[in-house]
Amino acid sequence: MFDSRARVPLWRAASSGLCVDAPGDYHMVVYDESGVVRLRVHQGPPENFCRPSVDVLFRSVAHIYGAKTLAVILTGMGQDGFKGCEELVAGGARIIVQDEATGVVWGMPGVVARAGLAEKILLLDQIGSEIVRRVAGPAMQVHAT
Numbered sequence: 001m002f003d004s005r006a007r008v009p010l011w012r013a014a015s016s017g018l019c020v021d022a023p024g025d026y027h028m029v030v031y032d033e034s035g036v037v038r039l040r041v042h043q044g045p046p047e048n049f050c051r052p053s054v055d056v057l058f059r060s061v062a063h064i065y066g067a068k069t070l071a072v073i074l075t076g077m078g079q080d081g082f083k084g085c086e087e088l089v090a091g092g093a094r095i096i097v098q099d100e101a102t103g104v105v106w107g108m109p110g111v112v113a114r115a116g117l118a119e120k121i122l123l124l125d126q127i128g129s130e131i132v133r134r135v136a137g138p139a140m141q142v143h144a145t
Contacts, residue, residue: 022052029060037064048080054108058084067092070134072127073118075103079111086117094119096130 022028026041047053054073058081061069071088073081075098085095095118097109102124112118122130 022057025051027052027056029057030064031060032064048078050078050080054081055084058088062087062091062093065093069093070131071095072131073097073109073112074124074127075105076108077105078107081108082111082115082117085112086115089117094134096120096122096127098127099123 020028020039023041025043027044027047028039028041030037030039032038043051044056045051047055054076058071061071062084069088069091071085071093073085073095089095095112097113097118097120098106099121100106100110103109109118109121113121120130
């Protein structure tokens with residue numbers, strides 16, 4: 001479903017692509033290997049009763065990319081992603097969350113929004129264009145320097 005709406009290929013972590021989805025029962029992290037950022041999957045312990053866990057991924061993203069990061073939290077149950085968003089925001093990253101009305105469950109985005117970590121709360125159909133605007137626009141370029 002996400003693949004068809006995003007209009008970009010959705011790849012498993014073993015492949016390269018524009019949008020990457022962690023395979024079930026594996027955490028995904030980014031890491032630096034001699035100046036080259038790579039993806040890795042592993043079966044470390046679940047966090048927030050989840051594997052894959054957004055917190056695991058976001059911690060690694062905060063470490064590698066810091067303020068250059070634009071993170072998005074979509075509908076989901078629980079609070080996975082909250083601690084990772086805290087680390088991202090502490091490093092200067094920006095967070096967008098899906099609004100409650102267009103989400104099936106407002107657990108994950110709601111926790112982030114209520115904590116004041118979300119820069120914007122958007123309808124689902126507004127998120128894609130907001131990502132494109134920020135990545136292509138001068139605001140992201142200035143923020144990333």
